[in-house]
Amino acid sequence: MAWDKFENSGAEVLQTAVSIEDLSDHELIESTKNGDEDAFAEIVNRYRNPLTNYLYRFLYDYEEAVDLAQETFVRVYFALDRYHTDYAFSTYIYRIASNLAISEIRKRKRRKTLSLTGLFQYDETETKEFQPPDERTLPEDDLMEDERRRVIERAIATLPDKYRGPIILRDVEGKTYEEVAEILELGLGTTKSRISRARRLLRDKLEHYF
Amino acid sequence: MSCRDFQNEIEESSALSREAERHLEDCPDCQRFHFEQLRLLEMLGGLPRIEAPKDFDFQLKARIARGRPADGPTSPLFPALRYVLPLSAVLILISIIALSGLYFVGERKVPEPESVESKNPVPAPTETLAPKDETPSPNEVAEGKPAPENPEVEPLVPKKEAPEKPFNDETARKRKNDGGSRDVISAPPKIISVPDDGRGSNVFSSSDGRTIGPKGTDSNRPIPEQEVKTTTGVAEMLDFSGIKAAPENDRMTVRSVRKNSIAERSGVRVGDVIEAINGDPVTGEPLSGRSVTVKTLTILRKGQRKEITFQSQQ
Numbered sequence: 001m002a003w004d005k006f007e008n009s010g011a012e013v014l015q016t017a018v019s020i021e022d023l024s025d026h027e028l029i030e031s032t033k034n035g036d037e038d039a040f041a042e043i044v045n046r047y048r049n050p051l052t053n054y055l056y057r058f059l060y061d062y063e064e065a066v067d068l069a070q071e072t073f074v075r076v077y078f079a080l081d082r083y084h085t086d087y088a089f090s091t092y093i094y095r096i097a098s099n100l101a102i103s104e105i106r107k108r109k110r111r112k113t114l115s116l117t118g119l120f121q122y123d124e125t126e127t128k129e130f131q132p133p134d135e136r137t138l139p140e141d142d143l144m145e146d147e148r149r150r151v152i153e154r155a156i157a158t159l160p161d162k163y164r165g166p167i168i169l170r171d172v173e174g175k176t177y178e179e180v181a182e183i184l185e186l187g188l189g190t191t192k193s194r195i196s197r198a199r200r201l202l203r204d205k206l207e208h209y210f
Numbered sequence: 211m212s213c214r215d216f217q218n219e220i221e222e223s224s225a226l227s228r229e230a231e232r233h234l235e236d237c238p239d240c241q242r243f244h245f246e247q248l249r250l251l252e253m254l255g256g257l258p259r260i261e262a263p264k265d266f267d268f269q270l271k272a273r274i275a276r277g278r279p280a281d282g283p284t285s286p287l288f289p290a291l292r293y294v295l296p297l298s299a300v301l302i303l304i305s306i307i308a309l310s311g312l313y314f315v316g317e318r319k320v321p322e323p324e325s326v327e328s329k330n331p332v333p334a335p336t337e338t339l340a341p342k343d344e345t346p347s348p349n350e351v352a353e354g355k356p357a358p359e360n361p362e363v364e365p366l367v368p369k370k371e372a373p374e375k376p377f378n379d380e381t382a383r384k385r386k387n388d389g390g391s392r393d394v395i396s397a398p399p400k401i402i403s404v405p406d407d408g409r410g411s412n413v414f415s416s417s418d419g420r421t422i423g424p425k426g427t428d429s430n431r432p433i434p435e436q437e438v439k440t441t442t443g444v445a446e447m448l449d450f451s452g453i454k455a456a457p458e459n460d461r462m463t464v465r466s467v468r469k470n471s472i473a474e475r476s477g478v479r480v481g482d483v484i485e486a487i488n489g490d491p492v493t494g495e496p497l498s499g500r501s502v503t504v505k506t507l508t509i510l511r512k513g514q515r516k517e518i519t520f521q522s523q524q
Contacts, residue, residue: 044270048262056260066263070270074277152253171254177222196221203246206253210246 025089033080044073047090050173051097057168058101060157068104072097087182094175094183098165105161148209155205163198170195216240220247444484444492451504451520453478461485462492464509473504476520483510 020042023031031039051072055065075096076083083092156164156172165184169175175183181191203210211233217240219230226234234240263269444462448455452471455462462484467474484492486508507518 041267044267048266049259052262052266053260057257062260065260066266066269069262070266070273073270074273077274078277148253149257152257156254167254171251172257174255192222199221199247199250202254203250206250209253210249 026085029080029083029085029089032077040077043076043089047093048073051093054094054168054173055097055101057153057156057172058098058164059104060153064104068097068100071100075100088179091179091182094169094173095185098183102161102165151209152206155202158205159198159201163194163201166191166194167198167202171199213237213240213243217243220244444487447487447504448473448484453484453504455484458483461510472520476507476518478507478509478518479511481511482507484508485510485515 020028020031020038023039023042025043025046028039028043032043048069051069052065055068056062059065059068072093076093083089156168159167166180166186169180169183170177177188177191177195180186180195181188184191186194211229213233216230216233216237220226220243234244445455448462452468452473453464454466454468455464457463464478464480464482464484466480467478484507486492486506488505489508505520507520509516509518
């Protein structure tokens with residue numbers, strides 16, 4: 001496969017983009033298997049932002065989220081032959097991303113390089129996180145909204161690992177219970193139970209904002 | 211509808227059934243639960259979407275280019291090498307550790323003071339440097355030489371020996387038999403003299419008339435100083451090097467060579483006649499100099515004079 005096609009420029013891309021956008025994920029995968037790098041570029045285009053968002057909510061670390069999102073695509077690319085269309089491609093790619101995120105969290109716990117207490121525990125005084133630089137003076141409402149957003153993000157990040165994935169997929173990413181169960185390879189009952197438990201924990205953490 | 215059923219229903223769907231709506235109107239707890247549930251979902255759903263960086267595709271392309279097996283400097287053997295190389299390294303490491311262990315064990319092992327010729331257990335000395343009792347070797351037995359007296363039954367009475375007794379078999383045998391036992395002194399005697407015999411050995415005379423000598427010498431035997439120098443000098447020096455020698459026809463003859471000793475490694479053999487040590491002829495007189503280390507031996511073997519230089523241990 002010629003990866004150089006991935007970044008074709010000009011009219012050629014414009015011509016093929018229309019048709020590619022109409023293809024389903026499975027069709028794009030099949031095209032990629034047949035050597036169509038544009039099809040894989042479309043896959044990346046569809047999932048890079050959702051995956052980055054999901055992994056960021058999971059890891060609460062933007063650089064790590066981007067790194068693992070790329071790693072997810074690399075694994076998909078080199079394992080195309082092993083991909084089966086038994087279930088949705090989105091389930092497949094989210095499962096890879098979830099496994100990578102869980103592995104990363106386990107590595108962190110082993111290495112203890114990043115202070116998990118400082119990174120994942122709720123701490124009102126904690127201000128270190130990914131923040132795009134913004135020199136503007138925010139109105140009071142914006143400041144409060146920004147603060148509330150950070151509190152919610154931290155509250156998610158402090159959930160136990162087994163609850164974090166289900167609630168992000170369900171309530172942040174908008175997946176159905178069935179999809180969450182397939183992605184995380186859990187039973188439907190277990191998935192519902194974990195999501196319910198995660199919401200209860202979040203309600204306790206965010207009670208000041210209700 | 212119970213509160214539990216209601217809560218289960220709104221956990222799974224924000225759209226309420228007619229029955230759930232009726233329950234909600236009458237139940238303040240469920241109203242609060244419903245409100246918090248909706249608020250929570252609103253907050254979670256309202257989180258801003260985090261987007262990938264603009265150079266995401268470029269970085270991904272680079273990673274795929276790096277990670278593509280066909281483009282890498284790989285060979286068909288690469289998968290095998292991935293396992294063979296670490297395995298080899300581990301095996302080499304284990305071998306080095308094992309060899310080092312064997313080497314150090316060999317270094318620590320004190321060679322048994324087993325004579326080349328003597329196989330009989332000798333009961334006396336507890337230290338390796340202590341002179342051992344002379345037991346008849348198979349060669350000596352074959353030659354009909356008498357076995358030395360048992361040191362355990364030898365009385366600890368002072369022996370009457372002439373200070374200037376010539377160096378002969380009898381003197382040497384008695385000297386050997388005197389060695390090998392070490393007195394346990396209940397009260398430390400007063401040391402009244404510290405003579406230096408010029409060979410680095412310490413022989414002290416105590417106030418009670420006993421001689422406190424080096425290990426392996428009989429401290430109760432009031433041997434004249436001259437005799438001590440004469441009889442212990444050559445034999446002790448040789449014994450340090452692993453050689454048991456005794457006068458034979460007024461010539462110091464090697465009776466046995468301790469296994470693994472420097473003497474054995476240097477080529478000293480039973481039957482060699484020692485003519486000189488470190489260049490000093492063996493005449494029965496104490497050797498001059500303070501060193502007790504044998505560096506060179508001049509021997510007579512089968513009528514031929516030969517000089518043996520002791521090799522240091524490697």
